[in-house]
Amino acid sequence: MARGFSTMLARKIRISTVPGEWREVLECEHCDAQGECEVEIAVPDYIRGGDLTTGYGQCPVCEGRGYVELPEDEDDDQG
Numbered sequence: 616m617a618r619g620f621s622t623m624l625a626r627k628i629r630i631s632t633v634p635g636e637w638r639e640v641l642e643c644e645h646c647d648a649q650g651e652c653e654v655e656i657a658v659p660d661y662i663r664g665g666d667l668t669t670g671y672g673q674c675p676v677c678e679g680r681g682y683v684e685l686p687e688d689e690d691d692d693q694g
């Protein structure tokens with residue numbers, strides 16, 4: 616067990632993108648696995664040259680999927 620780990624690990628979930636094929640992914644913490652969250656939206660403004668506002672939209676971290684891929688295992692068997 617790793618001790619002194621201050622960062623909470625994202626929850627692992629199993630999903631099936633292909634029927635019969637399951638894989639583990641991590642719940643997206645950015646959007647709470649909803650796929651949508653508050654994001655910055657560029658507002659075109661020809662008078663002031665554009666502005667940024669916040670609104671509800673697709674999560675930029677998981678691209679709207681609600682989960683992110685697990686980091687790849689670093690295997691040093693070959694290379």
Ligand SMILES: [Zn+2]
Nearest residue numbers: 643646674677
């Ligand atoms: Zn997300």
